[in-house]
Amino acid sequence: MEKSLEQPPEAPGTLPRKSERAVVFALVGNPNCGKTTLFNALTGLRQKVGNYPGVTIEKKVGECYSQHGKIMRVIDLPGSYSLAARSPDEAIMRDVLLGRRSDTPQPDRVICVLDSSNLERNLYLATQVLELGMPTIVVLNMMDLAAARSVEIDAEELERKFGVPVVRCEAVGGKGLRELRLAMSRSELPASRYQAPIPERVRAPVTDIADAATRRPHTEPSPRARGEALLLLTEHDGVEVAGSKHAPDSAQARLEKWTNQWRAEGFDWRGALIGARYEAIGRLCAETMQHGGLGAITMSDRIDSVLVHRVWGWVALSSVMTLLFLSIFTFAETPMNWIDGGMAWLSNTVRDVMPAGDLRDLITNGMIAGVGGVVIFLPQILILFFFIGLLEATGYMARAAFIMDRLMSRVGLNGKSFIPLLSSYACAIPGIMATRTIEEPKDRLVTILVAPLMSCSARLPVYLLMIAALFPVEQVPAFQKSGLMLLMYALGTIGAFCFAWIFKRFLLKGAPSLMIMELPPYRLPSLRNVLMQMLERAVAFLRRAGTIILGISILLWFLTTYPKPSAETPVDSPIAQSFAGKLGHVIEPVIEPLGFNWQIGIGLISSFAAREVFVSSMAVVYSVDEDAEEDARPLRDALLGARWPDGRAVFTPLVCLGLMVFYVFAMQCISTTVVVRRETGGWRWPLFQLGYMTGFAYFVTLIFHQGGRALGFG
Amino acid sequence: MADGTFNLSDLSPGSSAVLRVLPITGTSFLRLREMGLLPGTRIKLVRRAPLGDPIEIEVRGYHLSLRKEEARQVLVSPV
Numbered sequence: 063m064e065k066s067l068e069q070p071p072e073a074p075g076t077l078p079r080k081s082e083r084a085v086v087f088a089l090v091g092n093p094n095c096g097k098t099t100l101f102n103a104l105t106g107l108r109q110k111v112g113n114y115p116g117v118t119i120e121k122k123v124g125e126c127y128s129q130h131g132k133i134m135r136v137i138d139l140p141g142s143y144s145l146a147a148r149s150p151d152e153a154i155m156r157d158v159l160l161g162r163r164s165d166t167p168q169p170d171r172v173i174c175v176l177d178s179s180n181l182e183r184n185l186y187l188a189t190q191v192l193e194l195g196m197p198t199i200v201v202l203n204m205m206d207l208a209a210a211r212s213v214e215i216d217a218e219e220l221e222r223k224f225g226v227p228v229v230r231c232e233a234v235g236g237k238g239l240r241e242l243r244l245a246m247s248r249s250e251l252p253a254s255r256y257q258a259p260i261p262e263r264v265r266a267p268v269t270d271i272a273d274a275a276t277r278r279p280h281t282e283p284s285p286r287a288r289g290e291a292l293l294l295l296t297e298h299d300g301v302e303v304a305g306s307k308h309a310p311d312s313a314q315a316r317l318e319k320w321t322n323q324w325r326a327e328g329f330d331w332r333g334a335l336i337g338a339r340y341e342a343i344g345r346l347c348a349e350t351m352q353h354g355g356l357g358a359i360t361m362s363d364r365i366d367s368v369l370v371h372r373v374w375g376w377v378a379l380s381s382v383m384t385l386l387f388l389s390i391f392t393f394a395e396t397p398m399n400w401i402d403g404g405m406a407w408l409s410n411t412v413r414d415v416m417p418a419g420d421l422r423d424l425i426t427n428g429m430i431a432g433v434g435g436v437v438i439f440l441p442q443i444l445i446l447f448f449f450i451g452l453l454e455a456t457g458y459m460a461r462a463a464f465i466m467d468r469l470m471s472r473v474g475l476n477g478k479s480f481i482p483l484l485s486s487y488a489c490a491i492p493g494i495m496a497t498r499t500i501e502e503p504k505d506r507l508v509t510i511l512v513a514p515l516m517s518c519s520a521r522l523p524v525y526l527l528m529i530a531a532l533f534p535v536e537q538v539p540a541f542q543k544s545g546l547m548l549l550m551y552a553l554g555t556i557g558a559f560c561f562a563w564i565f566k567r568f569l570l571k572g573a574p575s576l577m578i579m580e581l582p583p584y585r586l587p588s589l590r591n592v593l594m595q596m597l598e599r600a601v602a603f604l605r606r607a608g609t610i611i612l613g614i615s616i617l618l619w620f621l622t623t624y625p626k627p628s629a630e631t632p633v634d635s636p637i638a639q640s641f642a643g644k645l646g647h648v649i650e651p652v653i654e655p656l657g658f659n660w661q662i663g664i665g666l667i668s669s670f671a672a673r674e675v676f677v678s679s680m681a682v683v684y685s686v687d688e689d690a691e692e693d694a695r696p697l698r699d700a701l702l703g704a705r706w707p708d709g710r711a712v713f714t715p716l717v718c719l720g721l722m723v724f725y726v727f728a729m730q731c732i733s734t735t736v737v738v739r740r741e742t743g744g745w746r747w748p749l750f751q752l753g754y755m756t757g758f759a760y761f762v763t764l765i766f767h768q769g770g771r772a773l774g775f776g
Numbered sequence: 777m778a779d780g781t782f783n784l785s786d787l788s789p790g791s792s793a794v795l796r797v798l799p800i801t802g803t804s805f806l807r808l809r810e811m812g813l814l815p816g817t818r819i820k821l822v823r824r825a826p827l828g829d830p831i832e833i834e835v836r837g838y839h840l841s842l843r844k845e846e847a848r849q850v851l852v853s854p855v
Contacts, residue, residue, distance in 0.1 A: 144810040148803055182836045183812050225799075296806075330800045336809045366823075375826045464841050468827035471843075477830075576804050577830045578811075578846070581839040745790075 084125070084133040086167050087246065088159055090191055091175030092184050093141035093255040093455075096203045099591050100175055100233040101138040104242070111598055114742075115305055117164050119154050120498070128247035137169060143183070145190045146297040149501040157306040159191070160290065165305060172198045173242075174343055178208035178215055178230075179583070181351060185343045189258050191225040192224055193292070195285025197251035200228045201242060206235070207583065211360065213350040223346060225255040234588050257285070258342035260292070261334045267320040268292060275313035295321075296332050362583040366461070375465050382458070383484060386449050390442050390488050391519075405434035424619060432615020433608070435672050436733055439489055442519060443603065446485050446492040447596040453481065453588030458580055459499070467577050473559045474566030475578050476502070479509040483558065486516035487551070490734045494741055495599055504570040508562050511743060511751050514734050515558035517551045517726060524725050525550055528697040528718045546722075554726045561754070603737065610736045614671055621645065622668060622682070637682050642667055656724070656760070657717040657767045666730075673730045688694040716770045720763045727759035744752060780854065785831070785847035787821040793852035795819055804846060812836040819852060 091097040092627075102109075105124025112121045122138040137548035139158055140151035161168030175190050176184040181202075192198055202208075202215055221228040227245040231238030245251075246525045260268055271291040272283035283291070294309055294696050302308065357536050369378045416422040453459040459481060467477030478500045486493030493513045500506040517525075529543050620641070627639040637643050646663035653663055661683045669676035677697070684700040704712040729735070729752045738748040781796050799805045800836045812835055813819070820834040830843045 143807065146806070146810065148807055180836075180838045183838060187814070296810075332806060332807065333800055333814075337814055340782060340812060340814055363822075370823060370826065370832075372826045460841075464825050464830065464832065465827075467841075467843070468825060468829045471829075576846070577841055577843045578804060578807060579841045581832060581841055583839075 073592055074411055084135045085128075085171060086169045087134060087136045087171050087173050088169035089136055089138045089173050089175065090155060090159060090187070091141060091203075092143055092177060092180075092187055094580060095141065095175050095180075095184060096143060096176040096233045097175045098138060099588060100173075100201065100203060100231070100242075101136060102591055103233050103236060103239055105136055107594075110597075111602065114154055114163070114303075116376070119151055119303075121166070126243070126246075127432050129244060130247060132247075134246060136173075137166065140241045142187060144187055144296075145293050146302040150301060150303050150503065151501070153301040153303045153306070156293075157303065159194070159196075162307040163305055164307075170197070171246075172196050173246070174198055175200060175201045175203050177204050178202045178649055179211050179213060180202055181208075181213070181215065181342055182340075182347055185346060187344075188341060189256065189339060189343065190289070190293070192226070192254035192256045193258065193285060194289040195253045197253050198224075198226045199225060199242065199245045199251070200224060201231050201238075202228060203231045203233055205230050205238075206232050207585075209631065212353070216350045216352075219350045220346075223256060223350070226252055234585075241379060253285070257288075258339045261331065261338045264295065264331055264335060267316075268295070271295070271313050271316045271320070274316040275310050296335055301420075306457075307729065312742060323384055360583065362457075365584050366581075369458070370461055375461075379462060379465055382453075382462075386446075386484075387488070389449070390445050394441040394445055400440055401434065401438050405430055405437075420623070423623065424616065427623075428616050428619030429612060432618065432671060433612055435615075435675060436611050437604075439491075439520065440600065441605075442488050444596060444600055445490050446488050447495075448592060448598045450481065450485065450492065450496050451592040451595040452587055454499070455585065455592055457582045457584045460581050463577075464578065464581065471577075473563040475505055476500070476506060478579070479505060479562075482509050483513060484514055486513040489518050489520070490514040490516070490731065491603055491737050494601070494734065494737050495603070497741070502576065504566075504572050507742065507747065508565045508570055510738055511565060511747065511754075512558040512562045514729055514731065514751070514755065515561065517554040518673075518731075520552075520673040521725055522733065523677045524669075525722055527680070527697065527701075528722045531701050531713050532715055532718045534698065535701060550722055550726050553723070557727060611671070611733055614732050618668055618671055622664075622679075637664060655768065656763045657714070659704075659712050661704065662712075662721070666724075666728075669730050671723060676725075676730075715755075716767060716775050719772075720767045723766055724759045724763045727755055727762060729755035729759075781850050781851040782853075784819065784821070784833075784852050785844045787819075787852060789821055789823050792818055792820040792855050795850065796853050797851040799849050805849075808842070808846070809826040811840065813850075817823055818855065 063161070077351065089097055089101055101124060104126045106126075108126065109122060109124040113119065113125075114121045119140060124136045124138070126134055126136065128134050137158060139155040142155045144152075145156050145159075145498065147156050157163050158166050159172070172191060172194075174188050176188055188200065192200075200220065202217060202220075205215075206439040208215065217228045217230055227248075229238055229242045230247055231242060233239070252317040268288060268291045271294060272287035274288045275290060290309060291313070321331070368374050371378075409430050412422060412425050412430070416425070444498060446508065450459075453462070462480055463477030465477070470477050470479055482493045482496040482500070484493075485496055491515045493516070494510050497506045497509045497513070500509060525547055529546055532546070533543060622637050622640050622642040624640060642664050643660070645667055646660035649663045649667075650658075650660040653659075653666070658666070661680070661682055664683050665676045665679040668679040680701065681697050684697070684704065701713045702711070706712055735748045735752060738751060739745055743749065784793070784795075784844060787793055795813055796815055798809060798815070813822050817835060822832040822839060824831050825841075828844075830841045832839055832841050832845055834840075
């Protein structure tokens, strides 16, 4: 433990010569400082995205080449305003930088990215990092934005003050990248000599705590030990994450001694330390920064006077959202048809090439159909990721959260939950992945738990089939059908908000959520970045969900195929003989009070893979020609002809409505469950979600059906 | 108030004030201080959200949103 505080014996900044290990750079900076754009510009597609073990924070490592052709590795650390961590993301940033994680090599060098148009606040983190005494390169990013605000920064003077290279950069336009790469390629990189003065009253205690940490009393503490002591002093209930080492106990004991004493004296040591740092930053800025033309209304302000306006703000927000959904449903249709066609072609090719048999059946009906049923949603997911990326990159995402915060706070959430929940109307998967922008772990978890209640597009085929069965007469006015559809969407939305309120109130109690959020200036997004982010998220979805979906598809195929009907007892539908059919019979007593027969039971079981599978299962169960799926009428007629053994019709209006209500609330999506497991880091929450949603769906449908019968509708 | 200070939440949109007192406990106020909200810092209330809460302030050249609940605990005085 103490080792992490020791300075390495060799001179800092010297490239490791003996081993061939690539130099590791850590990329740190405030949120919105253009760090990720810089990371993408440096490493291009040579990136590896994974997770830090034990936590669900993205770990991004990329590679680039030095001017001598040597490989350099770059770790993109989560953005933070301070080394003192307030969220798990920030804790990861701190711990990787300080070499407290065994799963990530301690960075040899640091690239500290600053937003030049916002130098003062950005220097808070930068000076903290510089004081750790690691070889560092300071990047003054967004010089264009600074120029637009008539801010001039004397990089040479900053370089003299810090004692490390300072590089001017515009990562979006690619300016300054060559200079940065040159600085990165230097065989020796100095560590910073800069230290912000420590207030008199705290000076001796800092040395004391640093000494206790390194067990080397009465020596000048190393910059590293001094930096860690300062960090311990400013952190407030410092966030710890799984897999990280802590600061040594000896230092903790000294820390407590001093803070208890100060608390008794009423001394605000944190305020004194933060104030001293900002004073030092003020002096730095006064000597290196020229500010001309103050008070000019910026472009962002002008845009915001419309986009966050009392009236126009709502118009703009609803227009953006309408555009989002229109493009999902219009642009996604063609590629979805291609995928559909491609899967059919693949299936047919396999059918032509392979001899008839179980293996062929497994490949076509099990694997291709199962995976195809999920991959078909990929175009929608990609478009959603693209839009989310675009909203983030332009800065509008923060405004949407700002506008919606008041409404979301009514159920205990904050404005940042708005976009993830809205995305879930198309598909819960990108919605759940988009919750990463919510810093408060409890708010994020609640948003994840309720997101699948928003009616996603996979529910549409089920709703449509039931509406077709409800209104067999063609002359029913369209508004009646769409009104019913809207009612289902409303039901899910209301459910989501009620459950969010319940979870926040009783299950995940905690401090009220915060809305301390930066509203960054609007920026023209880099299309390349948005597209890279979209691809990265889509690949993550396919890789993580793909294998499990394949497994489940094979299992479901097995359940619906075996055992085969024997030759002596031919049946109308082989599925009735299968395990799934038997399972349908087994659960019939449970679902009968809902008005569902065992055939519907098969549909419910098979649609655990994905909700729309219900439709194809019904087609198989009622032996309707599968090729007729473009036209809902044959299946609708088959459903209307279905009878209980005693001759009553199965699909009465009450049952059709009950099925729709069931599908509104039930968690019938393996892919979502897999993604929730990944995002929450375990099986506990996805299983809870499966339980509460499906349990509630059963309960509501039961009341609906039995109540309806009691009232004489059945 | 007698000493001329008032709550940040009572500042009217478009006007500026100087921050005087910020609660010294609570992680959110620690973060606000680390983001540069210190006694003596000049703050401008840019606008309120369409539904009145949260508020948008300008501090040290950047824009920040915070809820009225937090703003009520921050004391400011006229420039």
